Amino acid sequence: MKKLGPSALALLTPVHLLLFLAITLPSLFVFWMSLNESTYGVEATFVGLRNYAAVLTDPYFWRAAGNTFVVTNVVVYIEILIGLALALLFKSGLPFRKLMFAIVLMPYAVSEVVGVLAWKILMDPAHGAIGRTLADLGLALNWSASPTQGLVLVSIISVWQHLPFTFLLLYAGLLAIPLSVYEAANIDGASALQTFFRITLPLLVPTLLIVVIFRLIFAIRMFSEVWLLTKGGPARLTEVLSVYLYQGAFRNGDFGAAAATGWLMVVSSLAIAAFYLYQMQKRIAAENA
Amino acid sequence: MKIIRRVKASLAGFALGLLSLQVAAQDKKPETTLTVLSHKVHEISARGLAAGTTGGDIAGEWAARNNVKLVWITADIDPMHDRLLRELALRSTSIDLAFVINKYATPRMSRLLEPLNDWERRALIEDFAGIPANLIASLTYNKSLFAIPFRHATTGLHYNEALLKERGFTGPPRTPDEVVDYARKMTFTRPDGTKVNGLTVPAGAGPFAVLSLLNMFGAELMDQNLNVKVNSPQMIRALGMLHTLYKEGVLPSNYATLSIDEVITSVQTGQAAIAFDPFARYTIYNDPKKSKYPGQIKVIPIPADPASGRKVVAMTEIWAAAIPKNSAHKELAWSLIRELSSPANTIRAALNGNGPVRPAAYDDARLKERLPYTQEEAVAIAQATTIPSSYDASAQVNTIFMEESQAAVLGLKTPEAAAASMEKRIVPLVKR
Secondary structure, three states, rough: OOOOOOOHHHHHHHHHHHHHHHHHHHHHHHHHHOEEEEEEEEEEEEEEOOOHHHHOOEEEEEEEEHHHHHHHHHHHHHHHHHHHHHHHHHHHHOOHEEEEEEEEHHHHHHHHHHHHHHHHHOOOOOHHHHHHHHHHOOOOOOOOHHHHHHHHHHHHHHHHHHHHOOOOOOOHHOOOOHHHHHHHHHOOOOOHHHHHHHHHHHHHHHHHHHHHHHHHHHHOOOOHHHHHOOOOOOOOOOOOOOHHHHHHHHHOOOOHHHHHHHHHHHHHHHHHHHHHHHHHHHHHHHOOO | OOHHHHHHHHHHHHHHHHHHHHHHHHOOOEEEOOOOOOOOHHHHHHHOOOOHHHHHHHOHHHHHHOOEEEEEOOHHHHHHHHOOOHHHOOOOOOOOOOEEEEEHOOHHHHHHHHOOOOHHHHHOOOOOOHHOOOHHHHOOEEOOOEEEEEEEEEEEEEEEEHHHHOOOOOOOOOOOHHHHHHHHOOOEOOOOOOEEEEEEEOOOHHHHHHHHHHOOOOOOOOOOOOOOOOHHHHHHHHHHHHHHHHHOOOEEEOHHOOOOHHHHHHHOOOOOEEEEEEHHHHHHHOOOOOOOOEEEEEEEEEOHHHHHOOOEEEEEEEEEOOOOOOOHHHHHHHHHHHHHHHOOOOHHHOOOOOOOOOHHHHHHHHHHHHHHHHHHHHHHHHHHHOOOOOOOOOOHHHHHHHHHHHHHHOOOOHHHHHHHHHHHHHHHHHOO
16 A cells, blocks of 8 residues: 655645544543533533443333334435436436426425424424325324324435435436446347346445445434424334434433433444445455455 | 815814714723523513514613613523523623523522522612512522522413304303313314314423413322322323313324414414413414404413312413523623513513513503403412422423323323323432
């Protein structure tokens, strides 16, 4: 591996310093806080791993973790399926492509809070345009009373909000596949399905892995969809991990337990990312072999 | 020559003008910025910002007299207190004056606020004795007064008179059983297709309004001595009643997430016939610009169970002005508190829509004339109780109450199980 010279190191230093100050240092502070009992206006007291033990034995944490696991997986994989379908549609040639592009990207241009509140108003079972229409059709979605339906609506909103990100990455990945491969498949007489499963999908796997890593990490941190829609209710049944953390820190003033929850979230995100990064690394190594 | 004389005279006048401007600038002290953190409602009542109110800009006049630039930071109740607690934990804060609600006024917070006893001795609040002693006591820990009451929000029973007439009622309900009966009969679909819920309450916004509703059946979270009363036959009966009303569609289907704004909209549009909400909501419910029923949304005190020996029940929340210990402008902040707390300004703020903490304000003729609901409010406030918060886990207890009561009302738990679980979880927190 080529060694970095002093000028390269000097150029890299500001970025690393910034990352250290903005990410590493606060993370270390949060870790230190997770080992202390801490609240507003009171000196922190070292308690070792007691906060981790308290969080890990709290049934509400496990319920929030379960909800996060289910919602994250549903959202990420549905988003990839729709994003892939859209990307294929765009690649195959679509009338009014620019207009359609703008429509698909629109949710990304809307502020997350505004987007969720607009959905909340539209889906209000009594007064909302969509909520009332669904109720009149006999398909009432009572998301504020039923935890399952609440999480379904959270998933729908999350998919709607983040689909442009997934779509853009997958579309870029599709465009990067050389046309000559498709021409060869055409000459060999491959059907559309064979072309998709034998050419498009295998060549898109690196992009898919990146999409999965990013979206899983983002989705694990999901907060505004749940907080603005249900605040984790009814009866804390739709709580996800970041809402559990927020309640602990800013409602109960228990910063130690909240910091421990934050670190547990970081560790689970790292574990998921590590799995997918390992798969990527293995694939790259196989290709280079 | 004439021209030269005129030029000389003009120059002399100009120089004199400059000199006087300089003297004036030297006399005038630089403007001080005083930052207030509160709910929007405090700014509205202290500054007369709501259309049609007549109390005027009390804080603005004080600021002009004292060469102060007032910066008002407002937020909803929970985020506002989050911000305040974080500011209080810092070495110094830009917040000079904050309005705190009693449910957050825990011993932990009080330790971070300036003790006001000495300030009160040095510069008296006019007719301090006119503020009820029980309100002052609820803002005192270890003999240290940490906030001055400014506003009360007391729950009443709001009803849509037009809708009541439409269903054949000639007056509002006068007993808890009648409230339930009315609410059931007021749940209907109007000829224009509007679905009306007989009863609504901002159940997603916190325990206050829900507890008022439960209180009508004699149920309470805890008494004023912090004895937890949540697992009582009254609570079980009340939760059971709410569950039945929810199943019957009398309470809105989105009961658990109902916000204050959603309740306001449903009352203004005639989609709710009866609402349990603070008296002061009267103005907004009857706002001719926003309400379909201006002047027809009336409010009365919540009727009590005749067996209880009381005529009405009411829960009240107290907002009080406090000075952070780490504030840089304590003197000015105290001066503004004194100004806002005077008997005359209490009435002016009430004319701006504030719940006056001085009972004498209710005798004011202007208040009687302009805000008729205040006479009903005076009846309610005489009986009102607060949710005690003189323990640090107050916010946690509120969360537990919300969780368990929602579970019972929506049918996720039996009322018996919810009440037992509340008791089991709340008692250790209160006693800690």
